[in-house]
Amino acid sequence: MKKVLVPLILLITMGLPSMAQQNKHYQHFEQFWFQYYNQTRISEKWGLMFDVGYRTKDNFVDSTSTLLARIGAIYHLNKNTRLMGGYAFFNAYPLEANIDIAQPEHRLWQQVQWQKDFRKLSLLQHIRFEQRWRKKIIPPDRYDDEYSFNYRLRFSLNLQYPLLEKKQAKGNLSLVAGDEVMLNFGKQVVYNYLDQNRIWAGMRYYFNRNNNLMVAYMYIYNQTPVPGLYRIFNTVRFSYFHNIDLRKESQ
Amino acid sequence: MKKTISLLIMLSSVVIAFGQVSKTKETYEQIWLGYFNQTRLSDKWGFWVDTHLRTKDDFTDSLSQFIIRPGITYYLADKTKLTLGYAYVNHFPADSHPETSQPEHRIWQQLQWHNNYERIKLMQWVRLEERYRRKIKDADELADGYNFNFRARFNIMMQVALGKKKFEKGSLAWVVNDELMVNFGDQIVYNYFDQNRFFTGFHYYVTKHNFLQFGYMNVFQQLSSGNKYRVLHAARVFFIQNLDLRKKHG
Numbered sequence: 001m002k003k004v005l006v007p008l009i010l011l012i013t014m015g016l017p018s019m020a021q022q023n024k025h026y027q028h029f030e031q032f033w034f035q036y037y038n039q040t041r042i043s044e045k046w047g048l049m050f051d052v053g054y055r056t057k058d059n060f061v062d063s064t065s066t067l068l069a070r071i072g073a074i075y076h077l078n079k080n081t082r083l084m085g086g087y088a089f090f091n092a093y094p095l096e097a098n099i100d101i102a103q104p105e106h107r108l109w110q111q112v113q114w115q116k117d118f119r120k121l122s123l124l125q126h127i128r129f130e131q132r133w134r135k136k137i138i139p140p141d142r143y144d145d146e147y148s149f150n151y152r153l154r155f156s157l158n159l160q161y162p163l164l165e166k167k168q169a170k171g172n173l174s175l176v177a178g179d180e181v182m183l184n185f186g187k188q189v190v191y192n193y194l195d196q197n198r199i200w201a202g203m204r205y206y207f208n209r210n211n212n213l214m215v216a217y218m219y220i221y222n223q224t225p226v227p228g229l230y231r232i233f234n235t236v237r238f239s240y241f242h243n244i245d246l247r248k249e250s251q
Numbered sequence: 252m253k254k255t256i257s258l259l260i261m262l263s264s265v266v267i268a269f270g271q272v273s274k275t276k277e278t279y280e281q282i283w284l285g286y287f288n289q290t291r292l293s294d295k296w297g298f299w300v301d302t303h304l305r306t307k308d309d310f311t312d313s314l315s316q317f318i319i320r321p322g323i324t325y326y327l328a329d330k331t332k333l334t335l336g337y338a339y340v341n342h343f344p345a346d347s348h349p350e351t352s353q354p355e356h357r358i359w360q361q362l363q364w365h366n367n368y369e370r371i372k373l374m375q376w377v378r379l380e381e382r383y384r385r386k387i388k389d390a391d392e393l394a395d396g397y398n399f400n401f402r403a404r405f406n407i408m409m410q411v412a413l414g415k416k417k418f419e420k421g422s423l424a425w426v427v428n429d430e431l432m433v434n435f436g437d438q439i440v441y442n443y444f445d446q447n448r449f450f451t452g453f454h455y456y457v458t459k460h461n462f463l464q465f466g467y468m469n470v471f472q473q474l475s476s477g478n479k480y481r482v483l484h485a486a487r488v489f490f491i492q493n494l495d496l497r498k499k500h501g
Contacts, residue, residue: 024440181405190273190478191441191477191478194433194443197433224263226259227441227478228440228441
């Protein structure tokens with residue numbers, strides 16, 4: 001099967017750019033993203049984080065596209081700068097109609113994040129480096145023994161503007177907006193060095209200092225590995241942020 | 252059209268199974284010379300100009316690009332600036348136009364901000380460009396009209412002061428810099444990723460506000476065909492001048 005398929009596929013993919021005649025093709029999806037983020041501070045310098053997420057597939061409510069869990073450690077370099085690193089597991093149900101099984105992914109990630117506060121506006125930036133191992137699938141429903149591998153670099157910029165005086169007080173509402181660019185690289189990446197761009201805007205509500213909910217509209221522009229094929233996601237994100245502080249002096 | 256997209260979608264599942272086809276890279280060695288000037292005229296206004304000359308290959312073999320880029324700067328704050336400008340680029344003869352230069356006109360908008368810490372300085376800008384590149388007819392002739400695309404650029408530069416004097420006259424700083432450029436627009440089909448420029452080197456402060464930058468730059472660029480890439484190894488030498496022509500505050 002593989003012996004016949006591979007040369008055939010190579011032939012088709014290499015011939016495809018000329019067949020497509022410099023046209024781009026788009027697939028559109030509408031999704032809901034639900035995510036819970038936890039950060040627990042255990043000492044002056046150290047903390048732990050985890051988050052879990054669920055994403056629908058299309059028309060906002062149609063089935064599941066992704067389940068994810070991420071864990072990591074946080075090192076507080078100073079008040080405004082953090083180093084983070086960890087592991088993530090993703091289970092992604094392919095958007096291709098002819099695949100019936102989910103694709104598991106193992107990921108390692110490292111991140112540096114820094115924050116800058118202006119009079120009211122605050123700017124949070126992070127750079128994240130990921131190593132992604134995704135299980136190969138033989139359509140429609142079998143797993144290959146191997147994983148595909150690539151690196152990904154993510155640059156994220158988040159703006160927050162509080163509508164009330166005290167930035168994180170109970171009942172405060174903030175406007176939020178941001179952008180994140182993701183770049184693929186590695187031997188197995190051929191066309192899509194740009195993986196995706198995400199841009200979003202929304203609101204953030206503080207239940208109290210340590211609990212807040214962000215609701216945002218996010219537009220994703222994603223280049224697939226197939227030359228000329230792009231995906232556009234219109235998503236609504238619900239993100240709940242929960243901070244716990246276990247340092248002694250603060251109790 | 253419908254057929255093509257269903258074929259593409261079928262292929263995308265094949266890619267999941269078997270991975271992508273191969274890519275090719277061409278490598279060049281270049282020298283990049285540049286001069287940057289930012290002059291502040293009043294509390295709110297100033298101007299920008301930078302100019303560049305780049306060689307083509309084997310470090311000293313002919314020229315690849317000349318750029319002149321003036322702009323007007325509005326100071327949102329001392330360390331946060333908006334700049335609107337124009338650029339003229341001359342692309343010296345290359346593969347697709349071996350006997351003639353290709354001119355380019357650009358309009359650009361930029362937000363630049365600085366964060367200074369005790370021993371570290373951080374400079375970032377986000378720039379949007381509208382690029383009009385003259386169409387090519389054949390080897391030695393330009394065609395009428397221009398190709399158009401947008402490009403967004405994200406630039407981040409960190410300096411770490413070396414030695415006792417920090418960012419003062421006669422001091423040295425270590426520099427790490429990365430600039431990512433993303434193409435977009437109707438005419439971009441495969442290379443949304445345009446290029447990444449990674450640089451590391453040093454700043455020598457001639458005075459507090461004027462410094463010489465020198466070091467190594469690696470450029471990784473995706474060409475329009477999508478699976479062809481260009482790698483540049485460049486020796487980069489810039490001179491950066493910051494002038495303040497405001498009357499001294501009393």
